[in-house]
Amino acid sequence: MITVDVVSFGLADFSLVFWFVYFQYYWFPRLRVKKNFLLFCALMGLGFMVVDLLNPFTASSSLLGMLPIIVLLVIEVGMLAAQNNWQLLPAFIDVSILAYLLTEFVDMSVIAGTIRLTSVRFAASVWGTLTELTIDTVIFTMIAMGILLTRAPMENLIHAMLGRSSEYLFLIFMTVIGLVYILFEYSLQSLADSDQYLIFLAGISGTLVIGLTLSTYMLMQTHLQEEHTQLQTQQQAFREQYTTELNRQLGAVRKFSHDYQNMLLGLGGYLEDKDYEGFRQLYIDIRSGWQTSNAAELTVDDLTNIPNAGLRYGLYHNYLLAREQGVQLFVKVPEPLTATVATLKEMVKLVDKTLVPILPEISHVQPAIITLELTETPQMLRLSLTFPVPTDAQVDGKHRVVAKQGMLDFSKLQRSLPQAATSKLTVKFHWGQLVVVLPKG
Numbered sequence: 001m002i003t004v005d006v007v008s009f010g011l012a013d014f015s016l017v018f019w020f021v022y023f024q025y026y027w028f029p030r031l032r033v034k035k036n037f038l039l040f041c042a043l044m045g046l047g048f049m050v051v052d053l054l055n056p057f058t059a060s061s062s063l064l065g066m067l068p069i070i071v072l073l074v075i076e077v078g079m080l081a082a083q084n085n086w087q088l089l090p091a092f093i094d095v096s097i098l099a100y101l102l103t104e105f106v107d108m109s110v111i112a113g114t115i116r117l118t119s120v121r122f123a124a125s126v127w128g129t130l131t132e133l134t135i136d137t138v139i140f141t142m143i144a145m146g147i148l149l150t151r152a153p154m155e156n157l158i159h160a161m162l163g164r165s166s167e168y169l170f171l172i173f174m175t176v177i178g179l180v181y182i183l184f185e186y187s188l189q190s191l192a193d194s195d196q197y198l199i200f201l202a203g204i205s206g207t208l209v210i211g212l213t214l215s216t217y218m219l220m221q222t223h224l225q226e227e228h229t230q231l232q233t234q235q236q237a238f239r240e241q242y243t244t245e246l247n248r249q250l251g252a253v254r255k256f257s258h259d260y261q262n263m264l265l266g267l268g269g270y271l272e273d274k275d276y277e278g279f280r281q282l283y284i285d286i287r288s289g290w291q292t293s294n295a296a297e298l299t300v301d302d303l304t305n306i307p308n309a310g311l312r313y314g315l316y317h318n319y320l321l322a323r324e325q326g327v328q329l330f331v332k333v334p335e336p337l338t339a340t341v342a343t344l345k346e347m348v349k350l351v352d353k354t355l356v357p358i359l360p361e362i363s364h365v366q367p368a369i370i371t372l373e374l375t376e377t378p379q380m381l382r383l384s385l386t387f388p389v390p391t392d393a394q395v396d397g398k399h400r401v402v403a404k405q406g407m408l409d410f411s412k413l414q415r416s417l418p419q420a421a422t423s424k425l426t427v428k429f430h431w432g433q434l435v436v437v438l439p440k441g
Contacts, residue, residue: 008129010049015133016103018045019140023099026144027154028092048072084419090171091158097178105209110135126385182334213404218270281384308344311351322370325363332373339381339440346418348383353413354385361406362387376440383436393427401425401432410434
């Protein structure tokens with residue numbers, strides 16, 4: 001086994017843990033420290049280095065030798081608990097194993113290459129360590145830039161797998177891979193004063209990384225295909241619903257065109273005969289036969305400012321549901337939305353939990369009108385819902401509007417809000433307003 005002095009050991013600890021923590025949070029933008037994330041990675045690397053140098057069991061193969069790793073993971077799990085993000089723990093463990101294998105593979109490959117090009121003595125020296133860590137940094141930076149476009153698909157995959165069996169199957173798979181690598185590492189380290197284990201270890205870690213990457217890619221593609229199929233099915237259902245409504249309106253227009261001619265002929269006949277009483281009666285009969293049109297004033301094409309198809313068709317579906325219950329829903333999206341896919345998916349859930357429960361109550365209030373507006377800033381996505389309320393309505397607590405005629409309950413919405421989201425319910429004169437603010441990223 002190749003040994004190094006304290007300075008080289010400390011430098012290697014700091015650099016590798018810095019990149020390890022960086023790649024841990026690479027696909028978790030919500031979990032990152034909002035300000036000075038690189039400083040956070042550096043502090044974690046520095047803390048790991050200090051604990052590892054002070055730990056008297058570092059050189060031993062006992063569990064106490066893993067104390068710095070345990071301290072690091074306890075801090076990170078504690079941060080997850082403080083942010084109330086326990087549901088992300090399995091996915092975070094998966095990514096941590098992947099980050100560990102990646103850093104080990106790159107570092108072992110660089111060390112093995114340095115030994116082959118120079119010597120074991122130079123590779124173990126301080127200058128050799130600095131050279132190796134510089135090469136590591138360049139490679140890690142290139143990797144971070146190269147996989148930048150995978151952030152959104154991986155984030156979508158992580159959120160889509162939450163609470164599903166596939167999430168835990170993938171966790172088991174990742175855990176087995178991590179354990180296999182650790183067992184190989186401890187076994188090969190028993191080859192004292194030999195650099196051959198580095199080549200073998202780099203090959204094993206590279207094989208594991210490649211296999212893991214291919215498995216993740218296939219899993220991601222499977223998820224994207226399922227999501228695409230589901231989206232196509234949803235779009236087809238909404239299109240059929242819209243087409244049915246449009247055909248009904250076209251039939252009504254054709255019928256009205258025919259009836260309109262008969263109405264004009266009838267009214268003209270009474271005027272020609274100067275039968276004003278008959279004219280008045282025919283006019284009353286025509287008016288009494290009219291019905292309030294339930295034609296869809298909103299179309300899917302009116303929601304082009306919403307890039308997410310799920311949110312766009314979900315809003316239109318809720319619009320048709322509102323019309324069926326006699327409620328006029330006005331949807332306003334003044335500017336194109338630029339929020340991430342994950343944020344827009346959260347908004348889909350919030351819209352469903354906001355609108356659907358209150359439609360029956362709003363249908364009994366005059367005027368039965370709801371205005372839903374989506375606006376955003378660089379920091380947040382804002383949902384504003386304005387609705388009519390009786391004159392005696394009051395806000396009860398944080399999520400209910402209470403009146404003699406009934407109650408509007410937004411408790412389901414409150415329970416489903418993400419940790420960082422906020423909501424405000426107010427009543428003024430004959431109108432109530434619910435504002436939900438969802439942070440972006």
